[in-house]
Amino acid sequence: MTTIYEAAGGIEVLERLAEATHQRCLADELLNHPFSHADNQPDHTERLAAYWAEALGGPPTYSQQMGSESHVQRLHAGESAYMEEASPRFVACVVESFDEAGVPDDPRLRKALTEYVTWAAMGPFRAWPSSSDDVPADLAMPRWGWDGPLS
Numbered sequence: 272m273t274t275i276y277e278a279a280g281g282i283e284v285l286e287r288l289a290e291a292t293h294q295r296c297l298a299d300e301l302l303n304h305p306f307s308h309a310d311n312q313p314d315h316t317e318r319l320a321a322y323w324a325e326a327l328g329g330p331p332t333y334s335q336q337m338g339s340e341s342h343v344q345r346l347h348a349g350e351s352a353y354m355e356e357a358s359p360r361f362v363a364c365v366v367e368s369f370d371e372a373g374v375p376d377d378p379r380l381r382k383a384l385t386e387y388v389t390w391a392a393m394g395p396f397r398a399w400p401s402s403s404d405d406v407p408a409d410l411a412m413p414r415w416g417w418d419g420p421l422s
């Protein structure tokens with residue numbers, strides 16, 4: 272069966288989606304701050320797209336060459352009150368970027384992408400509110416299919 276990654280148009284479309292999302296985050300007064308640190312990764316867009324690709328049935332480039340799920344969760348952990356407020360806004364930045372990024376106008380695809388990002392932002396990415404020290408070292412990369420989480 273076609274994966275969500277393939278239906279979306281592969282890595283090119285996910286990179287455009289990550290870039291458009293990033294620009295929206297920078298333009299948002301609440302989300303701007305964490306994305307504006309001087310030591311942020313210059314290739315953030317590429318890394319975010321690779322992570323999404325792997326979760327959505329694409330190649331395992333993120334986990335083989337860039338980082339692990341534990342690394343990603345540690346980056347986002349320990350920000351309880353902030354993440355409560357910021358998570359729904361991050362999801363909105365992704366969804367509002369669909370047209371600009373050229374995500375196919377297929378309701379089933381857009382619904383699956385929206386559900387994946389919502390699930391991640393409201394669940395795993397808020398699971399360690401107190402400290403990055405609480406994040407286990409061996410978290411599996413999440414996988415998302417047409418009917419929801421695969422692992």
Ligand code: HEM
Pocket residue numbers: 302305306310311312313315318319322323337338343346347354357358359361388391392396
């Ligand atoms: C409130 C919501 C979120 C905020 C404020 C946030 C913030 C950030 C920040 C500041 C970075 C570091 C950027 C850099 O180094 O340039 C980052 C990296 C990243 N974020 Fe988020 N994020 C949020 C939600 C999410 C969600 C929902 C996902 C996945 C579905 C995600 C996936 C990633 C990935 C894969 C990276 C790159 C990790 C790496 O450098 O290897 N983030 N995020």
